[in-house]
Amino acid sequence: AAKTRGKNTHELFQQHMTDEASRRMLLENDLRAALDEHQFFLVYQPQIDIEQGHIIGMEALIRWRHPERGVVSPMAFIPVLEATGMIKDVGEWVLHDACQAIHAWQELGIWRDGMKVGINVSASQFLDASLTHSVRQAMESTGVDGQVLDFEITESMLIESVDDTIKRMHALRELGITFSIDDFGTGYSSLTYLKQLPVDVIKIDQSFIHDIIADSSDAAIVEAIIAMANHLSLGTIAEGVESTEQLAFLQQAGCQRYQGYLYARPLSREDMTDLMQSTATLNQP
Numbered sequence: 001a002a003k004t005r006g007k008n009t010h011e012l013f014q015q016h017m018t019d020e021a022s023r024r025m026l027l028e029n030d031l032r033a034a035l036d037e038h039q040f041f042l043v044y045q046p047q048i049d050i051e052q053g054h055i056i057g058m059e060a061l062i063r064w065r066h067p068e069r070g071v072v073s074p075m076a077f078i079p080v081l082e083a084t085g086m087i088k089d090v091g092e093w094v095l096h097d098a099c100q101a102i103h104a105w106q107e108l109g110i111w112r113d114g115m116k117v118g119i120n121v122s123a124s125q126f127l128d129a130s131l132t133h134s135v136r137q138a139m140e141s142t143g144v145d146g147q148v149l150d151f152e153i154t155e156s157m158l159i160e161s162v163d164d165t166i167k168r169m170h171a172l173r174e175l176g177i178t179f180s181i182d183d184f185g186t187g188y189s190s191l192t193y194l195k196q197l198p199v200d201v202i203k204i205d206q207s208f209i210h211d212i213i214a215d216s217s218d219a220a221i222v223e224a225i226i227a228m229a230n231h232l233s234l235g236t237i238a239e240g241v242e243s244t245e246q247l248a249f250l251q252q253a254g255c256q257r258y259q260g261y262l263y264a265r266p267l268s269r270e271d272m273t274d275l276m277q278s279t280a281t282l283n284q285p
């Protein structure tokens with residue numbers, strides 16, 4: 001009888017749960033197993049120097065291969081990882097896996113000096129006291145230098161605690177790590193903080209790039225961001241570049257680098273290796 005009651009209670013509970021909440025719970029349970037089951041993997045999107053046309057780095061982007069649902073976008077699960085605190089462990093895994101890939105590329109002789117891999121870092125992960133230690137550990141266990149890493153942070157991170165963020169940035173800079181502001185222009189107070197922040201690069205959000213040709217306001221915003229960055233001696237990367245028209249506009253506006261489907265979609269580690277191998281040969285004198 002108890003068993004039957006238990007089942008009924010469960011059914012009742014499910015009935016009353018919203019679709020959204022139950023989906024979220026399933027997702028959370030599946031995510032708890034994902035690290036142990038090796039279901040996460042990284043893809044790499046090349047970043048191109050606009051003047052030279054060379055690959056000067058890449059961004060590491062996480063993917064989740066769900067046993068039933070296939071490959072899941074980070075937009076669907078990063079917020080859950082953040083809300084549950086699981087982002088800390090997954091963030092450590094990202095760092096370690098990216099460093100391991102870099103080491104392999106160095107061993108193959110296709111990693112060029114000055115190249116960097118951009119790592120997306122969540123706010124909670126960034127302010128966690130153990131981050132610097134985790135970074136050092138990833139560097140030591142894989143044998144790569146911090147100079148190969150660029151941490152992508154967002155403006156929203158600054159709203160919580162600017163002082164702590166800046167302190168943390170200085171500690172990481174001592175390891176050779178540089179910083180980019182991701183999705184620039186979509187947060188707020190950007191200009192106030194930009195002056196104080198030890199950042200190297202501004203990544204212009206793809207929402208501005210998307211209509212750069214058709215929308216004169218977006219064009220003006222992008223030109224202004226690039227001009228400001230150049231005056232402040234900050235690097236610029238345009239995100240989400242999909243057409244040659246967009247690229248020509250960015251070049252004319254003085255943007256340094258870009259990433260986007262025009263050059264390549266995010267690639268598996270193997271495909272990135274092949275691309276680096278073929279471009280390394282091409283670029284040889």
Ligand code: C2E
Pocket residue numbers: 045060061062073074075078094120121122152182183206239240241242259260261262266
């Ligand atoms: P993001 O850092 O702004 O990454 C850029 C997003 O734009 C990526 O989406 C990329 O695949 C996509 N993209 C690149 N080129 C184009 C293009 O030409 N057109 C269009 N329409 N899209 C393009 P993705 O891979 O789905 O990642 C989404 C977001 O998830 C990232 O935005 C980042 O905020 C977050 N994310 C990804 N990997 C990680 C990670 O390892 N840790 C954390 N904390 N967040 C991550």
Ligand code: MG
Pocket residue numbers: 059120152182
């Ligand atoms: Mg990013």
Ligand code: MG
Pocket residue numbers: 182183203205206239
């Ligand atoms: Mg972005």
Ligand code: MG
Pocket residue numbers: 183
């Ligand atoms: Mg984004």
